[in-house]
Amino acid sequence: MSNSYTKAAFGIAVTSAEADLLHRVVGAIEMIDDAEIGLDVLEAHYRDLGADFAALFPRTPESPFDGLLDLFRDENYPSLDFDIDFAGPDADGVVVVFLSGEQFGVETAAKLIQRCAPSALPFGFEWASDCDRLRAGEFGGGYVAITADTIEYGHTSLMLDRAIARASDEGADGFVLATRNGEPGLSFWNNEDGFGSLARATVFSETEAAKFDLPIADDQPEWLAMPAPLRL
Template sequence: MSNSYTKAAFGIVVTSPEADLLRRVIGAIELVGDVEIGLEALKAHFHGMGEDFAALFPRTAESPFDGLLDLFPDENFPILDFEIDFGEADADGRVALFFSGEQFGVETAAKLIQRCAQSALPFGFEWASDCDRLRAGEFGGGYVAISHAAVARQAQTPHPQRPSRPDAARHSPPKRHPARVDPPTLPKDEEDRPDGAEVALVGAALARLTRPNGRGEERVRKGVRTRGSSELSQGDDP
């Protein structure tokens, strides 16, 4: 089993009124998501949301907060899939916000920024798709470009997928081994012929055997032969 994620993290600077509006929107979303709150309680809460909220998220005959549902891909689940951290207002009345999440609602965040942070437009952010297991097709991402007129979302083109390990092994080229080279075969008469080193050794041995002794005799060993040669010496002492 594996888990897939859509991650994003970015900062944006808005005005103090926009930051206040965003706080009210977040509170309203939490209110709408509470199934224990009835319709009358929602109507009473809507009257305290302010004119700027009502202009951006107009009520309907069915519910005062139906205008918020357009922010979400599934209107039956109005839940923010990210967190917003609010900084303190600076001397110019600007507030730094930080959006982050591991199951980031890309579409929801883009619509929320377009409606509630118009002083920061045009604006854009990136997201990343990944997985806690190394599986093909689970990694990617994209970016969102937000303007006053539209929200453009573009997924990055993934690299061509490489075949899995079994496929790669099946289609891999065969291993190449160096060609075997057999030693040259000499003719029969050449194969049995002693080389120069052997002849030299035999000659030295014969020289020691035939060296004169103290009585003026020569020591001769009978039957001394070389491999493949005719008899070198054989017989009795002279």
Template sequence: MSNSYTKAAFGLAVTAAEADLLRRVIAAIEMIGDADIGISGLEAHYATIGADFAALFPRKELSPFDGLLDLFPDENYPILDFDIDIGEPDAEGQVIIFLSGEQFGIETAANLIQRCARSALPFGFEWASDHDRLRAGEFGGGYVAITETDIEYGSTGRMLDRALDRARDEGADGFVLAIRRAEHGLSFWNDEDGFDRLALTRVFSAAEAATFSVPATDGEPEWLAMPAPLRL
């Protein structure tokens, strides 16, 4: 018998109001999982839970706490599969929240932070996967980067694949259409403004570049491979 693990441990600072909201969210999730609490008990608790909770997690017809279910990858299993330790406010009203676990719910934690810890954003955390036997392919990890509008997931496996892709193909990160003009050097194509700054450029895949109709212009546009990201 052997075991696989997905581990994470990290802290973040939130406001006292956000810490209070998190306590209520955790309590509500525990209530959802308690088979002995009927719908009348859930309704009674929801009536006292606060307007801020109701705004973030609007009730649904069947149950007042079904609005919480989109925090979870599987709505049939609304479980916080990590521990949360909520500290006390410091002199400036900040509270340290510490999340940890050996079967860590990466997506649930990211959703919870994005919804309930807005003052900490942008925020990110790392996770690790390992195994209690030395089996090939059982070790790795990744990161989650959370903003107010997006959650980005990355894994060491995908990062390794990209590094190897770049070693094999200089166009692994895509291509840009550029034109060189004597007055201000290189300009790069984007679909809204034509040739402009690099920061605005459209990045093409190899297939897109092969079929793109290069615009007529005063000069000779050329395809350039995007360089690899900076190595830190």
């Protein structure tokens, strides 16, 4: 028998107001995770949590805390799968919040940070998966990159697969459609605005590129394979 873990530990600097909100959110999660607390008690507690809490986690007619359930992968088990500790505020009112755990709720932590700590964004953290026995396939990890509008998840297994694929497929990272545009040089197609900068280019798979109808341009557009990401 073996035990598998998803581990993470990191600190995030937030404002005093955000730290206070996080305190209230953690307390509310502990309440809704307690099956012995009745609806009348939950209603009374919700009214005391403030307008900022209600705006981020709106209630439903059925329950005052249904808005919190979106934080969890399984709404039937609304429990934080990590510890959260708060340092005292510094002279500028900044509070470092430390999150850690051995069965770390990666998605829950990411959603919590996105909603409750906008001053810290963009922000990211890494996590590791391991096992107390040396079993194949039990070790790896990943990262989460959080902005105000998006949460991006990456996993080492996918990164490894892509790195190996590059050895035999120059298009492993996709293709962009390029045309020569006089003095600016190359312009790259994006599906929203047409030709523009590489930063906004639409990246196509080999199958998508084969089916794509080439747009009309002064210079015949050509497909270019994306290079491998820069490595540190």
